[in-house]
Amino acid sequence: MGVGIKVEHLNAWFGKTQALHDISMDVPANHATAIIGPSGCGKSTFVRCLNRMHETIPEARAEGKVRMGDLDVYNGTAAVQIRRRIGMVFQKPNPFPTMSIYDNVAAGLKLNGFRNHKQLDDIVERSLKLSALWDEVKDTLRKKSGASLSGGQQQRLCIARALAVEPEVLLMDEPCSALDPISTGKIEELIFQLKEEFTIVIVTHNMQQASRVAEFTGFFLLGKLIEFDRTEKIFTTPSDKRTEDYITGRFG
Protein backbone atom coordinates (compact mmCIF):
# COMPACT_ATOMS: atom_id res chain seq x y z
CA MET A 1 0.00 0.00 0.00
CA GLY A 2 1.16 3.50 -0.71
CA VAL A 3 1.46 6.20 1.88
CA GLY A 4 1.01 9.94 1.62
CA ILE A 5 3.86 12.42 1.71
CA LYS A 6 3.62 15.60 3.72
CA VAL A 7 6.11 18.29 2.73
CA GLU A 8 6.51 21.35 4.94
CA HIS A 9 8.73 24.34 4.30
CA LEU A 10 11.21 22.52 2.11
CA ASN A 11 14.19 24.56 0.88
CA ALA A 12 17.01 23.24 -1.28
CA TRP A 13 20.32 24.63 -2.48
CA PHE A 14 23.06 23.87 -4.97
CA GLY A 15 26.06 25.49 -3.30
CA LYS A 16 24.87 29.06 -2.75
CA THR A 17 22.09 28.99 -5.32
CA GLN A 18 18.69 28.31 -3.83
CA ALA A 19 16.72 25.94 -6.05
CA LEU A 20 13.60 25.44 -3.96
CA HIS A 21 11.84 28.07 -1.86
CA ASP A 22 9.63 27.06 1.02
CA ILE A 23 7.66 24.26 -0.61
CA SER A 24 4.71 22.82 1.29
CA MET A 25 2.54 20.15 -0.28
CA ASP A 26 0.45 17.13 0.68
CA VAL A 27 0.88 14.27 -1.73
CA PRO A 28 -2.10 11.93 -1.27
CA ALA A 29 -1.59 8.17 -0.89
CA ASN A 30 -2.39 5.79 -3.77
CA HIS A 31 -2.83 8.53 -6.31
CA ALA A 32 -0.63 9.90 -9.03
CA THR A 33 0.57 13.45 -8.51
CA ALA A 34 2.10 15.30 -11.43
CA ILE A 35 4.71 18.01 -11.09
CA ILE A 36 4.77 20.41 -14.03
CA GLY A 37 6.61 23.61 -14.84
CA PRO A 38 9.17 25.05 -17.25
CA SER A 39 12.76 23.76 -17.43
CA GLY A 40 14.90 24.70 -14.47
CA CYS A 41 11.95 25.44 -12.18
CA GLY A 42 12.98 22.88 -9.55
CA LYS A 43 10.68 19.97 -10.44
CA SER A 44 13.44 17.39 -10.48
CA THR A 45 15.13 18.88 -7.43
CA PHE A 46 11.81 18.65 -5.60
CA VAL A 47 11.30 14.92 -6.21
CA ARG A 48 14.97 14.25 -5.54
CA CYS A 49 14.53 15.88 -2.15
CA LEU A 50 11.72 13.47 -1.31
CA ASN A 51 14.06 10.45 -1.26
CA ARG A 52 17.19 12.39 -0.33
CA MET A 53 18.84 11.87 -3.71
CA HIS A 54 19.44 15.61 -3.82
CA GLU A 55 22.21 15.37 -1.26
CA THR A 56 24.24 12.88 -3.34
CA ILE A 57 25.31 15.84 -5.50
CA PRO A 58 28.41 17.59 -4.11
CA GLU A 59 27.57 20.82 -2.25
CA ALA A 60 23.84 20.27 -2.55
CA ARG A 61 21.72 20.42 0.59
CA ALA A 62 18.10 20.54 1.65
CA GLU A 63 16.24 21.75 4.72
CA GLY A 64 12.69 21.33 5.84
CA LYS A 65 10.30 18.65 6.87
CA VAL A 66 9.22 15.69 4.76
CA ARG A 67 7.02 13.02 6.32
CA MET A 68 6.24 9.83 4.48
CA GLY A 69 3.63 7.87 6.38
CA ASP A 70 5.19 7.33 9.81
CA LEU A 71 8.67 8.15 8.55
CA ASP A 72 10.45 11.45 9.10
CA VAL A 73 12.60 11.59 5.96
CA TYR A 74 15.06 14.25 7.13
CA ASN A 75 15.28 13.26 10.75
CA GLY A 76 16.44 10.08 12.40
CA THR A 77 16.58 7.70 9.44
CA ALA A 78 19.58 6.95 7.24
CA ALA A 79 19.25 8.10 3.62
CA VAL A 80 19.75 4.56 2.30
CA GLN A 81 16.80 3.35 4.41
CA ILE A 82 14.62 6.14 3.04
CA ARG A 83 15.55 5.27 -0.54
CA ARG A 84 14.57 1.65 -0.02
CA ARG A 85 11.05 2.80 0.80
CA ILE A 86 10.80 5.39 -1.97
CA GLY A 87 11.56 3.99 -5.41
CA MET A 88 12.84 6.18 -8.21
CA VAL A 89 12.69 6.05 -11.99
CA PHE A 90 14.94 8.44 -13.88
CA GLN A 91 14.63 10.52 -17.01
CA LYS A 92 16.87 8.33 -19.11
CA PRO A 93 16.60 4.57 -18.73
CA ASN A 94 19.66 3.53 -16.73
CA PRO A 95 19.81 -0.26 -16.42
CA PHE A 96 23.06 -1.70 -15.07
CA PRO A 97 24.80 -2.51 -18.36
CA THR A 98 26.87 -5.47 -17.17
CA MET A 99 23.96 -7.22 -15.46
CA SER A 100 21.42 -9.61 -16.92
CA ILE A 101 17.76 -8.62 -16.99
CA TYR A 102 17.19 -10.81 -13.93
CA ASP A 103 20.09 -9.29 -12.00
CA ASN A 104 18.96 -5.78 -12.86
CA VAL A 105 15.59 -6.40 -11.23
CA ALA A 106 17.12 -8.26 -8.29
CA ALA A 107 19.92 -5.69 -7.81
CA GLY A 108 18.26 -3.60 -5.12
CA LEU A 109 17.61 -6.66 -2.96
CA LYS A 110 20.83 -8.54 -3.71
CA LEU A 111 23.07 -5.54 -3.06
CA ASN A 112 21.34 -4.99 0.25
CA GLY A 113 22.13 -8.52 1.36
CA PHE A 114 18.98 -10.43 0.37
CA ARG A 115 20.02 -14.04 -0.36
CA ASN A 116 16.87 -16.16 -0.58
CA HIS A 117 16.99 -17.34 -4.22
CA LYS A 118 13.57 -18.92 -4.33
CA GLN A 119 11.97 -15.74 -3.06
CA LEU A 120 14.11 -13.61 -5.37
CA ASP A 121 12.79 -15.56 -8.38
CA ASP A 122 9.24 -14.79 -7.29
CA ILE A 123 9.94 -11.11 -6.68
CA VAL A 124 11.68 -10.70 -10.05
CA GLU A 125 8.76 -12.33 -11.85
CA ARG A 126 6.18 -10.30 -9.94
CA SER A 127 8.03 -7.02 -10.56
CA LEU A 128 8.46 -7.69 -14.27
CA LYS A 129 4.77 -8.59 -14.55
CA LEU A 130 3.82 -5.40 -12.71
CA SER A 131 5.90 -3.36 -15.14
CA ALA A 132 4.36 -5.23 -18.11
CA LEU A 133 7.71 -6.50 -19.35
CA TRP A 134 7.53 -10.15 -18.28
CA ASP A 135 6.15 -11.60 -21.52
CA GLU A 136 8.81 -9.86 -23.59
CA VAL A 137 11.81 -10.99 -21.54
CA LYS A 138 10.89 -14.16 -19.68
CA ASP A 139 12.88 -16.41 -22.05
CA THR A 140 16.09 -14.38 -21.90
CA LEU A 141 16.06 -13.30 -18.25
CA ARG A 142 19.55 -14.49 -17.44
CA LYS A 143 21.04 -14.55 -20.92
CA LYS A 144 20.60 -10.98 -22.08
CA SER A 145 22.04 -7.79 -20.66
CA GLY A 146 19.66 -5.08 -19.49
CA ALA A 147 21.33 -2.77 -22.00
CA SER A 148 20.31 -4.99 -24.94
CA LEU A 149 16.64 -4.04 -24.59
CA SER A 150 14.96 -1.20 -26.50
CA GLY A 151 14.63 2.20 -24.81
CA GLY A 152 11.01 1.65 -23.81
CA GLN A 153 11.77 -1.83 -22.50
CA GLN A 154 14.75 -0.49 -20.58
CA GLN A 155 12.56 2.07 -18.87
CA ARG A 156 10.05 -0.62 -17.90
CA LEU A 157 13.00 -2.67 -16.64
CA CYS A 158 14.02 0.29 -14.48
CA ILE A 159 10.46 0.49 -13.15
CA ALA A 160 10.56 -3.22 -12.33
CA ARG A 161 13.90 -2.71 -10.61
CA ALA A 162 12.43 0.07 -8.49
CA LEU A 163 9.33 -1.98 -7.66
CA ALA A 164 11.34 -5.05 -6.61
CA VAL A 165 12.48 -3.42 -3.38
CA GLU A 166 8.76 -3.00 -2.56
CA PRO A 167 8.67 0.73 -1.96
CA GLU A 168 5.60 2.61 -0.79
CA VAL A 169 6.17 5.56 -3.06
CA LEU A 170 7.41 5.67 -6.65
CA LEU A 171 9.05 8.86 -7.88
CA MET A 172 9.26 9.24 -11.66
CA ASP A 173 11.44 11.99 -13.05
CA GLU A 174 10.24 12.55 -16.62
CA PRO A 175 10.13 8.81 -17.22
CA CYS A 176 8.89 9.13 -20.81
CA SER A 177 10.96 12.00 -22.12
CA ALA A 178 13.35 9.66 -23.94
CA LEU A 179 10.64 7.36 -25.27
CA ASP A 180 8.50 7.14 -28.38
CA PRO A 181 4.69 7.53 -28.16
CA ILE A 182 4.01 3.78 -28.07
CA SER A 183 6.40 3.18 -25.16
CA THR A 184 5.05 6.30 -23.48
CA GLY A 185 1.53 4.89 -23.79
CA LYS A 186 2.63 1.65 -22.17
CA ILE A 187 4.22 3.45 -19.26
CA GLU A 188 1.18 5.64 -18.74
CA GLU A 189 -1.02 2.55 -18.66
CA LEU A 190 1.37 1.14 -16.13
CA ILE A 191 1.04 4.20 -13.91
CA PHE A 192 -2.71 3.61 -13.81
CA GLN A 193 -2.23 0.10 -12.50
CA LEU A 194 0.58 0.97 -10.11
CA LYS A 195 -1.57 3.56 -8.34
CA GLU A 196 -3.44 0.68 -6.70
CA GLU A 197 -0.32 -0.30 -4.80
CA PHE A 198 1.90 2.76 -4.69
CA THR A 199 1.81 6.48 -4.32
CA ILE A 200 3.20 8.01 -7.49
CA VAL A 201 4.85 11.37 -8.04
CA ILE A 202 5.64 12.04 -11.68
CA VAL A 203 7.60 14.96 -13.07
CA THR A 204 6.61 15.73 -16.62
CA HIS A 205 7.10 18.34 -19.31
CA ASN A 206 4.10 17.05 -21.10
CA MET A 207 0.88 18.64 -19.87
CA GLN A 208 -1.30 16.16 -21.72
CA GLN A 209 0.50 13.43 -19.86
CA ALA A 210 -0.14 15.14 -16.54
CA SER A 211 -3.83 15.42 -17.30
CA ARG A 212 -3.99 11.80 -18.48
CA VAL A 213 -2.32 10.09 -15.55
CA ALA A 214 -2.51 12.32 -12.49
CA GLU A 215 -5.36 13.18 -10.12
CA PHE A 216 -3.34 15.99 -8.59
CA THR A 217 -0.97 18.46 -10.17
CA GLY A 218 1.53 20.90 -8.77
CA PHE A 219 2.83 23.79 -10.85
CA PHE A 220 6.37 24.96 -10.12
CA LEU A 221 7.94 28.21 -11.27
CA LEU A 222 11.39 29.54 -10.38
CA GLY A 223 11.77 27.17 -7.44
CA LYS A 224 8.39 27.97 -5.94
CA LEU A 225 5.21 25.94 -5.82
CA ILE A 226 2.71 28.26 -7.43
CA GLU A 227 -0.37 26.10 -7.28
CA PHE A 228 -1.29 22.61 -6.16
CA ASP A 229 -4.74 21.23 -6.73
CA ARG A 230 -6.80 18.56 -8.43
CA THR A 231 -5.60 18.14 -12.00
CA GLU A 232 -8.85 19.14 -13.68
CA LYS A 233 -8.96 22.31 -11.60
CA ILE A 234 -5.37 23.22 -12.59
CA PHE A 235 -6.09 22.64 -16.26
CA THR A 236 -9.53 24.24 -16.42
CA THR A 237 -9.84 26.93 -13.78
CA PRO A 238 -6.45 27.62 -12.23
CA SER A 239 -6.56 30.16 -9.44
CA ASP A 240 -3.19 31.73 -10.24
CA LYS A 241 -2.57 33.86 -13.30
CA ARG A 242 0.91 32.37 -13.80
CA THR A 243 -0.47 28.84 -13.88
CA GLU A 244 -2.98 29.88 -16.50
CA ASP A 245 -0.27 31.54 -18.58
CA TYR A 246 1.84 28.39 -18.49
CA ILE A 247 -1.06 26.04 -19.23
CA THR A 248 -2.20 28.09 -22.17
CA GLY A 249 1.31 28.25 -23.54
CA ARG A 250 2.00 31.93 -23.00
CA PHE A 251 5.47 31.11 -21.65
CA GLY A 252 7.67 28.16 -20.73
Add this chain to the structure above:
Amino acid sequence: MPNSSHVAITPISVWRRSVNNLVTIAAAGAVILVLLPLGAIFAYLVYKGIGALNWAFLTQTPKPVGEAGGGMANAIAGSALILLIASCIGVPIGIGAGVYLAEYGRNRFGDLIRFTADVLNGVPSIVVGIVAYAIVVLAQGHFSALAGGVALAIMMIPTITRATEEMLLLVPQAIREAAYGLGVARWRTTLSITLRTASSGIITGVMLAFARVAGETAPLLFTAFGNQYWNWKVNQPTAALSLQVFTYAISPFDEWHRQAWAGALILIVLIVLAVSAVRLVAGRGMLKGTT
Protein backbone atom coordinates in the same frame (compact mmCIF):
# COMPACT_ATOMS: atom_id res chain seq x y z
CA MET B 1 2.55 14.93 -54.94
CA PRO B 2 4.13 17.92 -56.64
CA ASN B 3 7.58 17.32 -57.96
CA SER B 4 9.10 20.23 -56.07
CA SER B 5 8.81 18.34 -52.77
CA HIS B 6 11.50 15.90 -53.88
CA VAL B 7 14.98 16.72 -52.71
CA ALA B 8 17.36 16.38 -55.59
CA ILE B 9 20.30 14.16 -54.75
CA THR B 10 23.32 15.48 -56.57
CA PRO B 11 25.90 12.89 -57.58
CA ILE B 12 29.02 12.87 -55.43
CA SER B 13 31.70 14.84 -57.18
CA VAL B 14 34.91 13.28 -58.45
CA TRP B 15 36.84 15.56 -56.12
CA ARG B 16 35.00 14.35 -53.00
CA ARG B 17 35.33 10.77 -54.08
CA SER B 18 39.07 11.03 -54.64
CA VAL B 19 39.60 12.79 -51.29
CA ASN B 20 37.62 10.02 -49.62
CA ASN B 21 39.77 7.35 -51.27
CA LEU B 22 42.97 9.18 -50.43
CA VAL B 23 42.12 9.48 -46.74
CA THR B 24 41.05 5.83 -46.56
CA ILE B 25 44.38 4.77 -48.06
CA ALA B 26 46.28 7.05 -45.69
CA ALA B 27 44.46 5.57 -42.68
CA ALA B 28 45.13 2.01 -43.87
CA GLY B 29 48.77 2.93 -44.40
CA ALA B 30 49.00 4.22 -40.84
CA VAL B 31 47.61 0.93 -39.53
CA ILE B 32 50.22 -1.01 -41.52
CA LEU B 33 53.00 1.26 -40.21
CA VAL B 34 51.86 0.56 -36.67
CA LEU B 35 51.67 -3.19 -37.16
CA LEU B 36 54.85 -3.48 -39.22
CA PRO B 37 57.40 -3.15 -36.37
CA LEU B 38 55.46 -5.66 -34.27
CA GLY B 39 55.35 -8.13 -37.14
CA ALA B 40 59.00 -7.52 -37.99
CA ILE B 41 60.19 -8.03 -34.41
CA PHE B 42 58.19 -11.18 -34.03
CA ALA B 43 59.33 -12.60 -37.38
CA TYR B 44 62.96 -11.85 -36.59
CA LEU B 45 62.67 -13.46 -33.15
CA VAL B 46 61.18 -16.58 -34.67
CA TYR B 47 63.86 -16.66 -37.35
CA LYS B 48 66.71 -16.28 -34.85
CA GLY B 49 65.25 -18.14 -31.92
CA ILE B 50 63.41 -21.14 -33.32
CA GLY B 51 66.68 -23.03 -33.90
CA ALA B 52 67.61 -23.10 -30.21
CA LEU B 53 64.07 -23.89 -29.16
CA ASN B 54 63.45 -27.49 -28.14
CA TRP B 55 61.96 -29.48 -25.32
CA ALA B 56 65.12 -29.27 -23.25
CA PHE B 57 65.08 -25.50 -23.48
CA LEU B 58 61.69 -25.43 -21.81
CA THR B 59 62.40 -28.10 -19.18
CA GLN B 60 66.08 -27.85 -18.19
CA THR B 61 68.18 -25.39 -16.25
CA PRO B 62 71.24 -23.72 -17.86
CA LYS B 63 74.33 -25.84 -18.48
CA PRO B 64 77.76 -24.58 -17.39
CA VAL B 65 79.78 -22.60 -19.93
CA GLY B 66 81.13 -24.79 -22.71
CA GLU B 67 78.54 -27.53 -22.37
CA ALA B 68 75.92 -27.63 -25.09
CA GLY B 69 72.19 -27.87 -24.40
CA GLY B 70 70.43 -26.83 -21.25
CA GLY B 71 67.51 -24.43 -21.10
CA MET B 72 65.71 -21.64 -19.34
CA ALA B 73 63.03 -23.56 -17.47
CA ASN B 74 64.07 -22.04 -14.16
CA ALA B 75 63.98 -18.55 -15.66
CA ILE B 76 60.47 -19.10 -17.04
CA ALA B 77 59.31 -20.25 -13.61
CA GLY B 78 61.20 -17.38 -11.96
CA SER B 79 59.58 -14.79 -14.20
CA ALA B 80 56.18 -16.29 -13.41
CA LEU B 81 56.93 -16.13 -9.67
CA ILE B 82 58.18 -12.53 -9.78
CA LEU B 83 55.23 -11.40 -11.91
CA LEU B 84 52.83 -13.16 -9.56
CA ILE B 85 54.32 -11.30 -6.60
CA ALA B 86 54.28 -8.02 -8.53
CA SER B 87 50.62 -8.51 -9.51
CA CYS B 88 49.58 -9.48 -5.98
CA ILE B 89 51.07 -6.24 -4.66
CA GLY B 90 50.52 -3.88 -7.59
CA VAL B 91 47.01 -4.74 -8.79
CA PRO B 92 45.12 -4.22 -5.50
CA ILE B 93 47.04 -1.06 -4.63
CA GLY B 94 46.68 0.33 -8.15
CA ILE B 95 42.95 -0.39 -8.39
CA GLY B 96 42.38 0.86 -4.85
CA ALA B 97 44.14 4.14 -5.59
CA GLY B 98 42.21 4.47 -8.86
CA VAL B 99 38.90 3.97 -7.05
CA TYR B 100 39.87 6.62 -4.52
CA LEU B 101 40.79 9.10 -7.25
CA ALA B 102 37.63 8.54 -9.26
CA GLU B 103 35.09 8.34 -6.43
CA TYR B 104 36.55 10.46 -3.64
CA GLY B 105 39.54 12.27 -5.12
CA ARG B 106 38.00 15.54 -6.30
CA ASN B 107 40.24 17.50 -3.94
CA ARG B 108 43.82 18.64 -3.46
CA PHE B 109 44.96 15.37 -1.97
CA GLY B 110 43.58 13.62 -5.05
CA ASP B 111 45.47 16.04 -7.30
CA LEU B 112 48.64 15.29 -5.36
CA ILE B 113 48.19 11.54 -5.87
CA ARG B 114 47.48 12.06 -9.57
CA PHE B 115 50.62 14.12 -9.95
CA THR B 116 52.69 11.59 -7.99
CA ALA B 117 51.40 8.73 -10.12
CA ASP B 118 52.28 10.56 -13.32
CA VAL B 119 55.78 11.32 -12.06
CA LEU B 120 56.24 7.73 -10.91
CA ASN B 121 55.22 6.60 -14.38
CA GLY B 122 58.13 8.55 -15.80
CA VAL B 123 60.78 7.34 -13.35
CA PRO B 124 63.41 5.24 -15.18
CA SER B 125 63.07 1.55 -14.38
CA ILE B 126 66.64 1.29 -13.13
CA VAL B 127 65.83 3.88 -10.46
CA VAL B 128 62.82 1.84 -9.39
CA GLY B 129 65.21 -1.10 -9.09
CA ILE B 130 67.47 0.92 -6.79
CA VAL B 131 64.49 1.83 -4.61
CA ALA B 132 63.50 -1.83 -4.30
CA TYR B 133 67.12 -2.65 -3.55
CA ALA B 134 67.14 -0.09 -0.76
CA ILE B 135 63.85 -1.07 0.86
CA VAL B 136 63.86 -4.85 0.36
CA VAL B 137 67.32 -6.20 -0.50
CA LEU B 138 69.15 -4.16 2.13
CA ALA B 139 66.53 -4.96 4.74
CA GLN B 140 66.65 -8.68 3.97
CA GLY B 141 70.38 -8.78 3.48
CA HIS B 142 70.18 -10.66 0.18
CA PHE B 143 68.63 -10.63 -3.28
CA SER B 144 65.19 -12.19 -3.66
CA ALA B 145 62.19 -12.80 -5.88
CA LEU B 146 60.26 -10.62 -3.45
CA ALA B 147 62.55 -7.65 -4.14
CA GLY B 148 62.07 -8.15 -7.89
CA GLY B 149 58.33 -8.38 -7.38
CA VAL B 150 58.29 -5.17 -5.36
CA ALA B 151 60.26 -3.33 -8.04
CA LEU B 152 57.86 -4.44 -10.78
CA ALA B 153 54.85 -3.70 -8.56
CA ILE B 154 56.04 -0.10 -8.12
CA MET B 155 56.17 0.17 -11.89
CA MET B 156 52.69 -1.33 -12.34
CA ILE B 157 50.91 0.85 -9.78
CA PRO B 158 50.78 4.23 -11.58
CA THR B 159 49.61 2.68 -14.87
CA ILE B 160 46.87 0.70 -13.14
CA THR B 161 45.85 3.65 -10.96
CA ARG B 162 45.35 6.04 -13.83
CA ALA B 163 43.67 3.43 -16.05
CA THR B 164 41.27 2.51 -13.25
CA GLU B 165 40.45 6.14 -12.56
CA GLU B 166 39.79 6.90 -16.21
CA MET B 167 37.61 3.82 -16.68
CA LEU B 168 35.57 4.60 -13.55
CA LEU B 169 35.02 8.18 -14.67
CA LEU B 170 33.61 6.83 -17.93
CA VAL B 171 30.83 5.09 -15.99
CA PRO B 172 27.85 7.44 -16.32
CA GLN B 173 26.68 9.17 -13.13
CA ALA B 174 23.19 7.86 -13.99
CA ILE B 175 24.36 4.31 -13.25
CA ARG B 176 25.56 5.31 -9.78
CA GLU B 177 22.31 7.20 -9.18
CA ALA B 178 20.31 4.14 -10.16
CA ALA B 179 22.01 2.24 -7.34
CA TYR B 180 21.67 5.08 -4.81
CA GLY B 181 17.98 5.27 -5.71
CA LEU B 182 17.58 1.63 -4.72
CA GLY B 183 18.97 2.38 -1.28
CA VAL B 184 22.35 0.84 -1.99
CA ALA B 185 25.12 2.35 0.15
CA ARG B 186 27.88 4.29 -1.56
CA TRP B 187 30.69 1.79 -0.87
CA ARG B 188 28.51 -1.07 -2.14
CA THR B 189 27.66 0.90 -5.26
CA THR B 190 31.36 1.47 -5.93
CA LEU B 191 32.24 -2.19 -5.43
CA SER B 192 29.31 -3.93 -7.08
CA ILE B 193 28.12 -1.43 -9.68
CA THR B 194 30.77 1.08 -10.72
CA LEU B 195 33.79 -1.25 -10.63
CA ARG B 196 31.82 -3.99 -12.30
CA THR B 197 30.59 -1.72 -15.06
CA ALA B 198 34.16 -0.55 -15.72
CA SER B 199 35.73 -3.98 -15.29
CA SER B 200 36.62 -4.68 -18.93
CA GLY B 201 38.47 -1.38 -19.22
CA ILE B 202 40.24 -1.89 -15.90
CA ILE B 203 41.33 -5.38 -16.97
CA THR B 204 42.80 -3.87 -20.13
CA GLY B 205 44.73 -1.38 -18.00
CA VAL B 206 46.01 -4.12 -15.70
CA MET B 207 47.11 -6.22 -18.66
CA LEU B 208 48.92 -3.26 -20.21
CA ALA B 209 50.81 -2.70 -16.96
CA PHE B 210 51.52 -6.42 -16.69
CA ALA B 211 52.83 -6.72 -20.24
CA ARG B 212 54.96 -3.62 -19.77
CA VAL B 213 56.78 -4.89 -16.67
CA ALA B 214 56.95 -8.53 -17.79
CA GLY B 215 59.88 -7.76 -20.08
CA GLU B 216 61.65 -5.37 -17.70
CA THR B 217 65.29 -6.22 -17.03
CA ALA B 218 66.85 -3.20 -15.33
CA PRO B 219 64.77 -3.26 -12.12
CA LEU B 220 65.56 -6.97 -11.66
CA LEU B 221 69.36 -6.67 -11.99
CA PHE B 222 69.97 -6.00 -8.32
CA THR B 223 66.71 -7.22 -6.85
CA ALA B 224 65.85 -10.70 -8.20
CA PHE B 225 69.49 -10.90 -9.32
CA GLY B 226 69.19 -14.13 -11.34
CA ASN B 227 69.93 -17.73 -10.50
CA GLN B 228 71.37 -20.69 -12.42
CA TYR B 229 69.21 -23.15 -10.56
CA TRP B 230 65.59 -23.77 -9.72
CA ASN B 231 64.15 -21.58 -7.03
CA TRP B 232 60.60 -21.45 -5.72
CA LYS B 233 61.37 -19.52 -2.56
CA VAL B 234 60.10 -15.97 -2.39
CA ASN B 235 63.09 -14.77 -0.37
CA GLN B 236 65.86 -16.28 -2.52
CA PRO B 237 67.60 -14.89 -5.62
CA THR B 238 65.58 -15.95 -8.64
CA ALA B 239 66.17 -16.31 -12.35
CA ALA B 240 64.00 -14.32 -14.73
CA LEU B 241 63.64 -14.66 -18.50
CA SER B 242 64.57 -11.06 -19.19
CA LEU B 243 67.66 -11.31 -16.96
CA GLN B 244 68.71 -14.58 -18.56
CA VAL B 245 68.31 -13.11 -22.05
CA PHE B 246 70.38 -10.10 -20.99
CA THR B 247 73.15 -12.26 -19.49
CA TYR B 248 73.28 -14.57 -22.51
CA ALA B 249 73.09 -11.79 -25.06
CA ILE B 250 76.15 -9.96 -23.71
CA SER B 251 78.15 -13.19 -23.32
CA PRO B 252 80.84 -14.11 -25.89
CA PHE B 253 79.39 -17.58 -26.70
CA ASP B 254 77.46 -18.36 -29.88
CA GLU B 255 75.44 -21.07 -28.15
CA TRP B 256 74.29 -18.57 -25.51
CA HIS B 257 73.41 -16.02 -28.18
CA ARG B 258 71.12 -18.54 -29.84
CA GLN B 259 69.53 -19.30 -26.48
CA ALA B 260 69.06 -15.59 -25.79
CA TRP B 261 67.02 -15.28 -29.00
CA ALA B 262 64.96 -18.27 -28.04
CA GLY B 263 64.46 -16.80 -24.56
CA ALA B 264 63.24 -13.52 -26.00
CA LEU B 265 60.83 -15.37 -28.27
CA ILE B 266 59.48 -17.38 -25.33
CA LEU B 267 59.09 -14.18 -23.30
CA ILE B 268 56.93 -12.53 -25.96
CA VAL B 269 54.86 -15.66 -26.54
CA LEU B 270 54.24 -16.09 -22.81
CA ILE B 271 53.17 -12.45 -22.39
CA VAL B 272 50.75 -12.77 -25.31
CA LEU B 273 49.41 -16.04 -23.88
CA ALA B 274 48.97 -14.58 -20.39
CA VAL B 275 47.15 -11.49 -21.67
CA SER B 276 44.93 -13.58 -23.98
CA ALA B 277 44.10 -16.01 -21.17
CA VAL B 278 43.00 -13.21 -18.84
CA ARG B 279 40.88 -11.66 -21.59
CA LEU B 280 39.28 -14.99 -22.36
CA VAL B 281 38.43 -15.71 -18.73
CA ALA B 282 37.18 -12.15 -18.15
CA GLY B 283 35.17 -12.24 -21.38
CA ARG B 284 33.39 -15.45 -20.48
CA GLY B 285 31.18 -13.72 -17.95
CA MET B 286 29.93 -11.22 -20.55
CA LEU B 287 26.26 -11.27 -21.44
CA LYS B 288 24.65 -10.84 -24.81
CA GLY B 289 24.23 -7.19 -25.66
CA THR B 290 26.53 -5.87 -22.94
CA THR B 291 27.88 -2.52 -23.98
